[in-house]
Amino acid sequence: MLSEVLTIVLLGSFVEAVPAPWGGWGFHHKGHGINVQLGPRPYYLVDNMDAGPLKEKLQSCTEKPIKTSSFSIGHRGAPLQFPEHSRQSYMAAARMGAGQLVCRHSQCDLHFTTNILETPLAAKCSTLFKPANPKTGEPASANCCTSDITLAEFKSLCAKMEGNGDNAAVNGTEFQGRLSPTPDYRTDLYATCGTPMSHKDSIELINSYGLQFTPELKTPEVDMPFQGDYTQEEYAQQMIDEYKEMGIDPSRVWPQSFLPDDIFYWIDNEPEFAKQAVYLDERVDTADGYAEAVASLPGLKDRGVKIMAPAIFALVNVSDSGEIVPSPYAEAAKEVGLDIITWSWERDPPISQGVAYYYQSVADAVNNDGDEYTIIDVVARKVGALKMFADWPGTITYYANCFGIGL
Structure with a gap:
C-alpha cells in the first residue's frame, strides 16, 4: 500500500496525444483514429489578433481538417473547463488533439x-x-x-x-x-464529480489509446525517506518500474522532474528511459536563479541532460524595438544543443484581464487575447520548442496544424 499511495501522492502523469481509437463528431483525418475537436477558442483568438502576416496565416487554416499533434500538451488535461486531474479532463484534452494528462499535480492539494x-x-x-x-x-x-x-x-x-x-x-x-467561485475565465459547467485516477490507472488509459507518456516525478511534500525507509531514489525508480511492469517501451516515455538529482538518477540507472528525460526548471523564478540557470546549461548538457523545460516567460523577452524575441536562456540552450519544452499556456487569466505570471517578461508587448498566438509563434519558430503545455490544448493543436508541426 505504501508504494501505491506514494505513486498517486507524488507523480504527475502526462501523455502526448498521438492517434487514438475514438469515434464521435467533428473533423476526422484518416489515420488519426480520433475526431479532433478544438472548440471555438482558437478561432476567437485568431480573430482577436492584430493585423499582420501571422494572423493571415492562421486565418488561412480555419477550415482545415485538424489532426492530433505531438506538439500540443494538455496541462492537467483541459482544466480551463474540466476538473484537473480527472479522467474527464484527460479525455477532453485528447479530443482536442493533445495529451500530457496530469494524474496528480501535487501531493497536498x-x-x-x-x-x-x-x-x-x-x-x-x-x-x-x-x-x-x-x-x-x-x-x-x-x-x-x-x-x-x-x-x-x-x-x-x-x-x-x-x-x-x-x-x-x-x-x-x-x-x-x-462561496469562493471558480475564476471567471473557467467554468463549473462540467464539474459534476470528476473521476480521480491513480498513476497506474492513467498508464492503462493512455496505453489503451496507443499514446506516449510524459510522467512527472512530483517533488515530495512529505519527509523523505518516507516513513523512514522509502528513499527518493526508490521513488524515482518506482516510477520507471511501473512502465516496465506494463510493458511500455522506453521510447514512448518522457520522464520529468523539477529536481535535477532525479534526472541524474535516470541518466545513471535507466539510460533508455533517460533519453527523453525533461528537467523542469523553476530556478528562473528569481533574477539570481535565472542567471544561475543560464550559466548551468553547458554543464547540464555535459552531464547528459537533453531537454530543459522552464516556464514561458523565461524563453521570451521584448527587444528595444518592442518585438518579442528569444531570451538569453533560449539562446544559451540552443547554443549548447539542449531541446526545450515549455509550460503553461492559458494557465493565467486572459491577457485582456492583465498580464500575470506566464507572460510577465513580455508584458510591455501584449494587450489583447490574440497576442497569445504572437508569443506562441516566437516560442515555436524562433525558440524552437519541441512541445507546449496548455490548459486548453486546442489552442496549441490549431497552431501546430496550421504550421504542420508534430503531425
Missing part, C-alpha cells in the same frame, strides 16, 4: 481539487479544517494530502475545479469553493 472536506475523509487530513475566526482575523485553513488516505479512499472522491480556499469559511463546504 486535495482540499482544493476534490470534495474531501465534504466527506468523512476530512478527518484524515494532515491539517484538519479550521474555520475562520472573525474576532482574531485568523483565516480558515486545511491541508489534505494523498498520503493521508488509501488508494481506495482516494478513488472515492470527486475531482472539482481547482480553487483556493475561502478565507472566511466556517465549514468545509464553504472552504472548498462554494
Whole structure:
C-alpha cells in the first residue's frame, strides 16, 4: 500500500496525444483514429489578433481538417473547463488533439481539487479544517494530502475545479469553493464529480489509446525517506518500474522532474528511459536563479541532460524595438544543443484581464487575447520548442496544424 499511495501522492502523469481509437463528431483525418475537436477558442483568438502576416496565416487554416499533434500538451488535461486531474479532463484534452494528462499535480492539494472536506475523509487530513475566526482575523485553513488516505479512499472522491480556499469559511463546504467561485475565465459547467485516477490507472488509459507518456516525478511534500525507509531514489525508480511492469517501451516515455538529482538518477540507472528525460526548471523564478540557470546549461548538457523545460516567460523577452524575441536562456540552450519544452499556456487569466505570471517578461508587448498566438509563434519558430503545455490544448493543436508541426 505504501508504494501505491506514494505513486498517486507524488507523480504527475502526462501523455502526448498521438492517434487514438475514438469515434464521435467533428473533423476526422484518416489515420488519426480520433475526431479532433478544438472548440471555438482558437478561432476567437485568431480573430482577436492584430493585423499582420501571422494572423493571415492562421486565418488561412480555419477550415482545415485538424489532426492530433505531438506538439500540443494538455496541462492537467483541459482544466480551463474540466476538473484537473480527472479522467474527464484527460479525455477532453485528447479530443482536442493533445495529451500530457496530469494524474496528480501535487501531493497536498486535495482540499482544493476534490470534495474531501465534504466527506468523512476530512478527518484524515494532515491539517484538519479550521474555520475562520472573525474576532482574531485568523483565516480558515486545511491541508489534505494523498498520503493521508488509501488508494481506495482516494478513488472515492470527486475531482472539482481547482480553487483556493475561502478565507472566511466556517465549514468545509464553504472552504472548498462554494462561496469562493471558480475564476471567471473557467467554468463549473462540467464539474459534476470528476473521476480521480491513480498513476497506474492513467498508464492503462493512455496505453489503451496507443499514446506516449510524459510522467512527472512530483517533488515530495512529505519527509523523505518516507516513513523512514522509502528513499527518493526508490521513488524515482518506482516510477520507471511501473512502465516496465506494463510493458511500455522506453521510447514512448518522457520522464520529468523539477529536481535535477532525479534526472541524474535516470541518466545513471535507466539510460533508455533517460533519453527523453525533461528537467523542469523553476530556478528562473528569481533574477539570481535565472542567471544561475543560464550559466548551468553547458554543464547540464555535459552531464547528459537533453531537454530543459522552464516556464514561458523565461524563453521570451521584448527587444528595444518592442518585438518579442528569444531570451538569453533560449539562446544559451540552443547554443549548447539542449531541446526545450515549455509550460503553461492559458494557465493565467486572459491577457485582456492583465498580464500575470506566464507572460510577465513580455508584458510591455501584449494587450489583447490574440497576442497569445504572437508569443506562441516566437516560442515555436524562433525558440524552437519541441512541445507546449496548455490548459486548453486546442489552442496549441490549431497552431501546430496550421504550421504542420508534430503531425
